[in-house]
Amino acid sequence: MILPARRSFQLVGANAAVALLASLFPDLIGLWYVTVGVSLLLAFADMLLVATEPAPRAERFVPHSLPLGVKRTVRLRLHNDGKRLLSVQVFDHFPQQLSVSGFPLRLGLEAGKFAEPLYEVTATERGRLHFPCVQVRVLSPWQLWLHDLKLPVASETRVYPNFAAVAQYALMATDHHLSHIGILKKRRRGEGQDFHQLREYRAGDSLRQIDWKATARMHKPISREYQDERDQEIVFLLDCGHRMMAKDDALSHFDHTLNAMLLLTYVALRQGDAVGMGSFGGANRWLPAHKGQHNVQHMLNALYDLQPTPQAPDYAQAATELLVRQKKRALVILLTNLRDEDLDDLLPALHLLRKRHLVLLASMREQAIDQALEEPVDNLEDALHKAAVQHYLGTREATLERIRAVGIRCLDVPPPELSVNLINHYLDIKRSGVL
Incomplete structure (x- = not known):
């Protein structure tokens, strides 16, 4: 033309x-x-x-x-x-x-x-x-x-999903670097872990860690060093329902969830564990748990075009399908955006999962709620608004307490804090030996 x-x-x-x-x-x-x-x-x-x-x-x-x-x-x-x-x-x-x-x-x-x-x-x-x-x-x-x-x-x-974060954290090979992003390494108590190696005794080692035969042979104190148990399995159960469309910033809650899943996948695979995922709520996919750093790419390919849908999540069906597919005991991380009206549907599903698996419920709290609490109160309308927010938070906390009361671990954080909190909970579970 x-x-x-x-x-x-x-x-x-x-x-x-x-x-x-x-x-x-x-x-x-x-x-x-x-x-x-x-x-x-x-x-x-x-x-x-x-x-x-x-x-x-x-x-x-x-x-x-x-x-x-x-x-x-x-x-x-x-x-x-x-x-x-x-x-x-x-x-x-x-x-x-x-x-x-x-x-x-x-x-x-x-x-x-x-x-x-x-x-x-x-x-x-x-x-x-x-x-x-x-x-x-x-x-x-x-x-x-x-x-x-x-x-x-x-x-x-x-x-x-934002794999640039994984590329950045892949360079952080030491605990000192990981601590900069809030991922904490805590001293393990007890010996309920896999044997790793023998080393010289260090101040703070318990007497049960001392290998007396090696000590006698080397003529100096030798301790056993343990590592977190390997060959365990982590399965993400991802809610793709309508509430995951919520946005607090440039990313939706769903995208924040995918970024957190990706980062935890990288950390868990480095720990020697296998990672898989299943989705529900209108977009149903299943990726069996696999080990090896190459599984990060498999996870990316399974998630990159996954989108939340307008459908309501069916927790009971998701739990039933997971039990059919995942036979080995695993850490099941249910990622959702919880509301108190979901409790009647959610609790039976959590009970069902808990019979075989260790369950962690990770729910995202809207940042707008925290911001509303920080706003000054200048008039009656502001006071009513803040009271409504407080009532909502109280109801939400009561819902989470009912879930914790039946032995389910719960996490309720704003979306930007989900990655670090998930990793810290995962590492705590690994060190406690409950999985």
């Missing part, structure tokens, strides 16, 4: 000015005819030149996968196979699930060479994304026209 450029409108304006003069001074009508004729010839010749010259070629280099909410760079490559310097405007047709700024890009393409403009994208939704084409507008030699071209450059990428 050929579109008029700014200089075309300037040329039309100049012809209009000559026409106005000719209307005032009839002797200039001949000049106006000549001006119009020359302008039309120039416009036609310029249009012909830009329409017949070789169109630029385009390539796109997009990362194979993108983490949700993290900036990444996309690179374009534009080739000029013509014989003149091209002035072009570039617009990439990116998916609507990406946040992009800075378009259109303007650049010059030298004859026989290429340029590589860059732009940044931020994924706002998970799933499989398609880039259909690159649109360029080439300015004609005399800058009267723009040749609008859509170059078919198809690309595809996947948006995963």
Whole structure:
């Protein structure tokens, strides 16, 4: 498609000015005819030149996968196979699930060479994304026209939960580094763990840790060192129901949950455990528990396009299906957004799971509730609002206490704090030996 450029409108304006003069001074009508004729010839010749010259070629280099909410760079490559310097405007047709700024890009393409403009994208939704084409507008030699071209450059990428956090924590090989993000390593009491190695006695070791035979042989105190039990299984039971659509910030509660699952998966696999997951509430998937760091990628592929649905969760059905699929005793982490009206459906399901598995209920509390409690009270309406929030929190805590009373571990935290709290609870369970 050929579109008029700014200089075309300037040329039309100049012809209009000559026409106005000719209307005032009839002797200039001949000049106006000549001006119009020359302008039309120039416009036609310029249009012909830009329409017949070789169109630029385009390539796109997009990362194979993108983490949700993290900036990444996309690179374009534009080739000029013509014989003149091209002035072009570039617009990439990116998916609507990406946040992009800075378009259109303007650049010059030298004859026989290429340029590589860059732009940044931020994924706002998970799933499989398609880039259909690159649109360029080439300015004609005399800058009267723009040749609008859509170059078919198809690309595809996947948006995963925020695995950038896992890549960052993978570098944290020591307990000191992990403590910086709030993950605590506590001294283990007792010896109910797997034997790891012998080492020299250290201050604080219990007498039961001393290996007397090795001590006699080495002529110095030698202690046994234990490690947390391995070969255990952790299964996430993920609620995909309507309440997980709630948002407190840029991410939904569901996306915060996926990020926490991913990070705990990485930690548990490093501990030598197997990790699996099942989802319910309109999006039913099952990934059996497996060991090995490669399982992080399996988890990513199982979760990246999973979305919450408008359906209500059926806890009883989810528990029944999990018992059928998961025969070995495991730590079952139920991730949901709890309400007091869910208790009648939730408690029987938790009782059913507890017969075979150790259950941890992780519920997310809206940040707006905590923020409302911090607001000052200036009038009666503010007081009523704060009282309503306090009543809601009291009801919620009473619901959690009823669940704890039957022996179910509970976690109720704002979404941004879910990752660290889950990992700390998991490590506490490992050290206690209750699994």
